[in-house]
Amino acid sequence: MSIFSTKKSWINLTIWVLIIAFIIAAPSLLPVFRLNLLGRYLSLSIVALGVDLIWGFTGMLSLGQGIFFALGGYCAAMFLQLNSAGEFPNGIPEFFGLYGVEKLPFFWEPFKSSIFTFISIWLLPAIISGLLGYLVFRNRIKGVYFSILTQAALLVFFNFFNGQQKLINGTNGLKTDVTQLFGQMVGSEIMQRWFFWISAILVILAWFFARWIVRDRFGNVLIGIRDDEARVRFTGYNPVIFKTIIFSIAGGLAGISGALYTVQSGIVSPQFMTVPFSIEMVIWVAVGGRGTLLGAILGAVLINYAKSLVSEALPASWMFIQGGLFILVVTALPEGVLGWIRKDGPKKLLFLIGINKKLETYPSLEVNEQGEVKS
Amino acid sequence: MTSPLLELKQISVSFEGFLALRDLDLVLNQGDLRAVIGPNGAGKTTFLDVITGKVFPTKGDVIFKEKSLLGQKEFRIARKGIGRKFQSPRIFENLSVQENLALSVSRPKTPFSLLMNSLKVKHLDQIQHLMSIVNLQSKANIRAGALSHGQKQWLEIAMLVGQDPDLLLVDEPVAGLTDEETDLTADLLKSLAGDHTVLVIDHDMEFIRRLDCPVSVLHQGHVLKEGSMSDIQKDPLVIEVYLGKSDEGEE
Numbered sequence: 275m276s277i278f279s280t281k282k283s284w285i286n287l288t289i290w291v292l293i294i295a296f297i298i299a300a301p302s303l304l305p306v307f308r309l310n311l312l313g314r315y316l317s318l319s320i321v322a323l324g325v326d327l328i329w330g331f332t333g334m335l336s337l338g339q340g341i342f343f344a345l346g347g348y349c350a351a352m353f354l355q356l357n358s359a360g361e362f363p364n365g366i367p368e369f370f371g372l373y374g375v376e377k378l379p380f381f382w383e384p385f386k387s388s389i390f391t392f393i394s395i396w397l398l399p400a401i402i403s404g405l406l407g408y409l410v411f412r413n414r415i416k417g418v419y420f421s422i423l424t425q426a427a428l429l430v431f432f433n434f435f436n437g438q439q440k441l442i443n444g445t446n447g448l449k450t451d452v453t454q455l456f457g458q459m460v461g462s463e464i465m466q467r468w469f470f471w472i473s474a475i476l477v478i479l480a481w482f483f484a485r486w487i488v489r490d491r492f493g494n495v496l497i498g499i500r501d502d503e504a505r506v507r508f509t510g511y512n513p514v515i516f517k518t519i520i521f522s523i524a525g526g527l528a529g530i531s532g533a534l535y536t537v538q539s540g541i542v543s544p545q546f547m548t549v550p551f552s553i554e555m556v557i558w559v560a561v562g563g564r565g566t567l568l569g570a571i572l573g574a575v576l577i578n579y580a581k582s583l584v585s586e587a588l589p590a591s592w593m594f595i596q597g598g599l600f601i602l603v604v605t606a607l608p609e610g611v612l613g614w615i616r617k618d619g620p621k622k623l624l625f626l627i628g629i630n631k632k633l634e635t636y637p638s639l640e641v642n643e644q645g646e647v648k649s
Numbered sequence: 650m651t652s653p654l655l656e657l658k659q660i661s662v663s664f665e666g667f668l669a670l671r672d673l674d675l676v677l678n679q680g681d682l683r684a685v686i687g688p689n690g691a692g693k694t695t696f697l698d699v700i701t702g703k704v705f706p707t708k709g710d711v712i713f714k715e716k717s718l719l720g721q722k723e724f725r726i727a728r729k730g731i732g733r734k735f736q737s738p739r740i741f742e743n744l745s746v747q748e749n750l751a752l753s754v755s756r757p758k759t760p761f762s763l764l765m766n767s768l769k770v771k772h773l774d775q776i777q778h779l780m781s782i783v784n785l786q787s788k789a790n791i792r793a794g795a796l797s798h799g800q801k802q803w804l805e806i807a808m809l810v811g812q813d814p815d816l817l818l819v820d821e822p823v824a825g826l827t828d829e830e831t832d833l834t835a836d837l838l839k840s841l842a843g844d845h846t847v848l849v850i851d852h853d854m855e856f857i858r859r860l861d862c863p864v865s866v867l868h869q870g871h872v873l874k875e876g877s878m879s880d881i882q883k884d885p886l887v888i889e890v891y892l893g894k895s896d897e898g899e900e
Contacts, residue, residue: 486764487764490763490764490767491748491751491752491755491763491768492760492763492764494741494744494748494751494752495752495760495763497741497743497744498741498744498752501741501742501743502739502740502741504703504723504739505735505739505740505741507722507723507724507727508701508723508724508727508732508733509727509752509753509758509808509812510724510727510728510758510812511724511752511758512722512724512758513724515759515760516760519760
């Protein structure tokens with residue numbers, strides 16, 4: 275199967291050309307405020323890719339991806355806070371003074387190193403999701419129980435982070451926009467432009483990575499687990515290992531996403547671990563197209579962009595629109611927008627409203643030179 | 650081979666007091682083809698569940714290649730060389746025929762090897778060979794869910810063979826097949842015996858007769874009788890519990 279021979283690939287290629295053209299044009303077209311929003315949404319599409327890997331491909335609906343997203347954000351924020359803490363009393367971040375803390379908590383120490391931070395942004399969430407996943411999958415917890423469990427874990431983390439003023443400033447979170455990086459304010463225009471570029475590049479890299487994972491037999495085992503886990507087992511595969519790996523990968527992607535989102539929104543707080551936010555991640559993927567990696571990216575970017583536009587015009591109505599969108603997709607487009615396009619949805623729609631006449635013909639048979647039908 | 654390939658010793662399985670299997674003994678030698686018949690609820694499927702590690706027996710032992718299988722995980726038992734075909738065809742409907750077979754022939758079945766290595770040439774050849782056995786070459790790139798019922802059954806059998814097992818456990822392979830397909834399936838299973846050991850469970854008497862092999866009759870979780878099809882059909886006890894109570898012994 276060559277890469278650009280199928281129709282699916284043409285749709286993909288078209289969308290990619292549009293995306294890349296838009297990304298390249300965006301910095302000169304959009305004011306920095308809009309560019310910053312777009313950068314944030316691009317970073318959110320990385321967590322959506324992870325949700326798609328575990329839900330769209332492997333069939334595990336996690337409602338707790340906010341945990342890993344927030345962990346990545348905290349890693350980045352701790353580094354940035356330490357990086358600009360020199361002028362404060364005791365040489366530690368300012369907020370510690372509010373609670374009378376004079377010595378840096380031990381787990382902050384390694385975040386003085388930029389290398390440690392860059393690794394921990396993805397590795398820490400990946401390890402935690404891997405451990406959590408392993409315990410859950412080993413006990414064959416799946417379906418709705420898995421979803422409930424991940425949501426419960428999310429609430430545990432949320433409440434824990436909320437209560438730790440002396441360690442991580444509790445419910446106030448850690449601000450990053452007034453911190454320094456490479457001698458620049460993180461919230462400055464030039465830094466935000468850079469973060470936009472980094473987000474854009476990382477989205478594309480994350481897509482290639484996810485694509486590499488699902489394109490061959492490993493991905494087929496994941497689909498097999500989604501469709502019939504017992505058969506996978508009787509074929510000689512251990513589903514626990516596969517599920518743990520993919521859940522860990524999704525956690526790592528969530529961490530990267532959270533770190534990028536944090537530096538572009540200027541703060542990380544336990545709000546990243548609220549229940550609705552993690553559910554929204556699932557909605558992006560459902561609307562964009564479950565099991566289509568590109569759909570996850572499009573869903574995350576477009577829904578969030580729509581959210582900010584609608585919220586500016588009609589502040590109270592976004593939740594209704596989002597809920598309506600979700601219901602519409604679940605009932606009318608169960609495979610999401612991209613899945614619908616790939617399955618000739620637009621053609622069928624034109625037929626329904628009477629514009630297109632011929633919908634389907636018999637498949638043409640393959641014939642050889644003698645005009646005989648090949649078997 | 651002096652010792653048997655598979656030996657079930659005094660297996661009992663009880664589900665909350667109900668005895669699904671009762672002191673079941675069964676011996677299969679290398680290369681055997683064996684049919685197991687029995688009325689509904691005789692414990693046929695439970696007995697496969699015990700061998701493949703899905704159900705844990707309350708009593709008794711399962712010996713495969715001189716080692717006990719008890720307490721082993723399902724995927725490990727599968728890797729040791731026991732393949733199982735389920736009652737209704739269970740294939741990966743969203744994968745193509747070729748991809749289904751690729752998962753079955755891949756070795757080793759570890760995540761790392763699946764990600765890093767592409768399918769070996771000998772495995773690609775094996776896939777072609779398997780598709781030719783079950784006549785699915787022309788459907789290689791078709792989604793397995795789009796196959797007909799009979800083709801799905803065959804694909805599952807091909808997947809089973811692709812695992813290269815020593816023992817094939819085949820549960821009702823001809824349910825819902827046409828007569829012609831049934832005959833072809835019987836021939837296919839007969840051709841597999843010898844290289845593999847095959848255990849077939851079914852209701853269809855014509856099919857079992859066509860297999861032309863020793864038959865074990867299961868009744869209330871116990872082996873009632875073993876012998877050739879013609880012996881079995883003459884046995885008054887079997888006639889009473891299974892073939893119907895009339896003296897004619899008609900199906």
